[in-house]
Amino acid sequence: VATLGIDLGGTFARAAVVDAQGRILAADKAALGERTPDAVVDVIARAASAALRLAGNVDVTAVGVGAAGQLRGETGIIRVAPNLGWRDVPFGALLAARFNRPVRVVNDLSAAAWGELRVGAGRGVSDLLVVFVGSGVGSAIITHGQLTTGATGVAGEFGHIKVVPGGRPCGCGERGCLEAYVGGHNLTAQLRELLAEADPASPLARLASQLPPGAPALPPLLEQAAGAGDARAREVLTRAADALALAVANQVTVLNPGRLVLGGGTLTHLPLLKERIREGVQAWSSAVSRDGLTVADAELGDDSGIIGAALLASGGWG
Amino acid sequence: VATLGIDLGGTFARAAVVDAQGRILAADKAALGERTPDAVVDVIARAASAALRLAGNVDVTAVGVGAAGQLRGETGIIRVAPNLGWRDVPFGALLAARFNRPVRVVNDLSAAAWGELRVGAGRGVSDLLVVFVGSGVGSAIITHGQLTTGATGVAGEFGHIKVVPGGRPCGCGERGCLEAYVGGHNLTAQLRELLAEADPASPLARLASQLPPGAPALPPLLEQAAGAGDARAREVLTRAADALALAVANQVTVLNPGRLVLGGGTLTHLPLLKERIREGVQAWSSAVSRDGLTVADAELGDDSGIIGAALLASGGWG
Numbered sequence A, B: 001v002a003t004l005g006i007d008l009g010g011t012f013a014r015a016a017v018v019d020a021q022g023r024i025l026a027a028d029k030a031a032l033g034e035r036t037p038d039a040v041v042d043v044i045a046r047a048a049s050a051a052l053r054l055a056g057n058v059d060v061t062a063v064g065v066g067a068a069g070q071l072r073g074e075t076g077i078i079r080v081a082p083n084l085g086w087r088d089v090p091f092g093a094l095l096a097a098r099f100n101r102p103v104r105v106v107n108d109l110s111a112a113a114w115g116e117l118r119v120g121a122g123r124g125v126s127d128l129l130v131v132f133v134g135s136g137v138g139s140a141i142i143t144h145g146q147l148t149t150g151a152t153g154v155a156g157e158f159g160h161i162k163v164v165p166g167g168r169p170c171g172c173g174e175r176g177c178l179e180a181y182v183g184g185h186n187l188t189a190q191l192r193e194l195l196a197e198a199d200p201a202s203p204l205a206r207l208a209s210q211l212p213p214g215a216p217a218l219p220p221l222l223e224q225a226a227g228a229g230d231a232r233a234r235e236v237l238t239r240a241a242d243a244l245a246l247a248v249a250n251q252v253t254v255l256n257p258g259r260l261v262l263g264g265g266t267l268t269h270l271p272l273l274k275e276r277i278r279e280g281v282q283a284w285s286s287a288v289s290r291d292g293l294t295v296a297d298a299e300l301g302d303d304s305g306i307i308g309a310a311l312l313a314s315g316g317w318g
Helices: A037-055 A089-099 A106-117 A178-182 A184-196 A205-209 A220-227 A231-255 A267-270 A271-282 A301-315 B037-056 B091-099 B108-119 B177-180 B184-196 B203-209 B220-227 B231-255 B264-270 B271-284 B301-315
Strands: A004-009 A012-019 A025-032 A060-067 A078-081 A086-089 A103-107 A127-133 A139-144 A259-264 A292-299 B003-009 B013-019 B024-031 B060-067 B078-081 B086-089 B103-107 B129-132 B137-143 B257-262 B294-297
Touching: A004 A037, A004 A106, A004 A301, A012 A301, A012 B078, A025 A037, A025 A301, A037 A089, A060 A078, A060 A089, A060 A106, A086 A089, A089 B060, A103 A106, A103 A301, A106 A127, A106 A139, A106 A259, A106 A301, A127 A231, A127 A267, A139 A178, A139 A231, A139 B231, A178 A184, A178 A231, A178 A267, A184 A220, A184 A231, A205 A220, A205 A231, A205 A271, A205 B060, A220 A231, A220 A267, A231 A271, A231 B137, A231 B231, A259 A271, A259 B184, A267 A271, A271 A292, A271 B037, A292 B078, A292 B177, A292 B220, B003 B037, B003 B301, B013 B037, B013 B301, B024 B037, B024 B301, B060 B091, B060 B108, B060 B301, B091 B264, B103 B108, B108 B129, B108 B137, B108 B257, B108 B301, B129 B231, B129 B264, B137 B177, B177 B184, B177 B231, B184 B203, B184 B220, B184 B231, B203 B220, B203 B231, B203 B264, B220 B231, B220 B257, B220 B271, B257 B264, B257 B271, B264 B271, B271 B294
Parallel strands: A004 A060, A060 A103, A127 A259, A259 A292, B003 B060, B060 B103, B129 B257, B257 B294
Antiparallel strands: A004 A012, A012 A025, A078 A086, A127 A139, B003 B013, B013 B024, B078 B086, B129 B137
């Protein structure tokens, strides 16, 4: 039995045919054009057709979608998808009409966590905390083998806990969120602020001047500059790393997971951040809560969401 | 059908016969003498016999225990009970041998949260966060109508999240825990520190001098002194209140509960703390996560644990 997994981001949609063991049989990716729900459904349908054709037109019993946005529980309604400019779009119903199959829509991080749980770094664990740091920051919590969705479907909004009340503005419209300090997008913003006022002789300014013409300054430059002795780059990075590490340690204390899985591009490209999380969990989480805890890197990379969405469509939460 | 609920604290054990609707049919309380497991089982058995006699010797099908300590998951083993000086005591097995009934042992806060969920301030809610601030600080998390126990049975250790890394020492042996600032025991300690070095003309010193001879200075004095303009009392209280409010707000953000239930003696006696939690949740939790959230006071008082333990024994977690 195979199902169709859909990964809906802000610029691309991917579709994959996934078997019951979580193997991708075939996949296709298409750029989004217009952002209206109907146009996005069209793009997804095209990618899905291509993937199905590649898979030899195997039958799929259901469709699972991991969408970059906030869901209204299990209704299939996308409450907010900032990158698409959507509010309260009944996306599950639209897709179900197109595919004539049951459709399940979940948050992209929930889907990714489910993929890691079932066939990735969380295999065999029933209490799992997954933390992803990419351009944003998110988490997913699995307890008793079930995804914690919360009362209105937005549990896991780890990026929007407040680490500095009244602090830096965040993309969510609030202030002082963890994501405002440590998400890739906001690390880039802080890097640019530093560069705008950096002494040209500072390690940061010198490293930036060595970038190829037109290449943007990206967060790994902070880590390079800090390593070269740049005090201000080190300060920004340390603040971000400490806030992230403390927040993860505290979640370990409260949730007592058997495994902590770390993923996302920002952690991949800034090994210092990932190292600091590991140190922080050791130093700051309650000793009894981390008893038996293992910390692992996410294993499925960009495929975790599409695999997780497909598996969620086929088999419920447990 | 009735079950027996046991509330095992550090100085007393209570036993109650509880019906399937969570009503206490009869109860008895006995002081602990010797702290050996066998001696404690004897005390519990006496209290239980008295309660059963008062209830007209109704038959009980199972026994539930809420114990002030950390459990080893669902094994019935009490890993640590600081007030009893216990380590790895197979208390469930000892009680099962005495009562010849199935016995379930859970943490006292988990039991209390379950009581509030089933027949108290959490009725009808499937995603619940319960925060208790008494002499210590704890929480219980219910998602999908199930108690979150964690991988090793210690989920909910909210009092031991770190709010000031490296800060005040905590009874748990670590530093900077939330409980080290806001638990009743530690508020009393901070109050005594203030009094030891207070200017005799300060509002705090004057209020303390008006206590009846021999009466101890207790945390509500901090709130009175702050209200009378004592800057240092206000500082201690504000630090505690802000740390607590921010921590609760962040848990709301991550867990997206439908209801937050607040209980425990310290919150009852320091209304300012409870008010500050409500303000903090409003100001600091993510807007989408508190969508639909209601905040309520615990309703069952000291009976929540015994009722919850009895109901847990009768009906599983869900």
